[in-house]
Amino acid sequence: EKVIDIVLNGTFFCTNEVGRAMLARGSGRIINIVAAYAWTGGPGFAPSASAKAGLVALTRTLGVEWAKRGVLVNAIAPGAINTPQTEERLWPTPEIKNKLLKAIPLGRFGSEMDVACMILYLASPMGNYIAGEVLVVDGGWSLGKGAMEIMGEAIGDNFRMSALSAEIINFADGGCSRFERREVNAQHGDETPSLVPNRDGTWSVKSPNGR
DSSP states (O other): OHHIIIIIIHHHHHHHHHHHHHHHHTOEEEEEEOOTHHHHOOTTOHHHHHHHHHHHHHHHHHHHHHHTTTEEEEEEEEOSBOOHHHHHHTOOSHHHHHHHHHTOTTSSOBOHHHHHHHHHHHHSGGGTTOOSOEEEESTTGGGSSSHHHHHHHHHOTTOOOSEEEEEEEEEEETTEEEEEEEEEEEEBTTBOOEEEEOTTSOEEEEOTTOO
């Protein structure tokens, strides 16, 4: 709840307040910071990913609504940015760091300057024709596979499933969408459970012994 309040609700209220002044004068730039996992999610990231996904929707909605009034709303989605805080909390060991680097096509962590340069781009005249966009700055990380699972291992003891991958494919048919689970694989201790879809759209983990 605190994460949702800070990341999503806090940004909404702040944007609403500063937006009033920008709309009144007919110009302004709002640049939100989301995260690459807003689209993919990841183990241990439910509150943050949910909040960031909501922020993506807010950015795109206001980007459309406010552009005609001179206020450009965009966002940046950083990937694995190496800072003292992320190094301590997300990739605290050389093993996790090396595994994560292998999942980044560019082969390196991002820097604070990588993000700052993109903010400068959107805030400058070079970004005059960009509205409602979310620019990903992650070295190709979100296009790879396995990165979020690796970060999930660094979250701590609260995340017990050592590996989890699920692939959902969307098929369009006559304007209607249906979802098909193509591959679900998980490992939990010495057991190999499966993910079972519930009628309400959620998923449950079912072990071989039926629990």
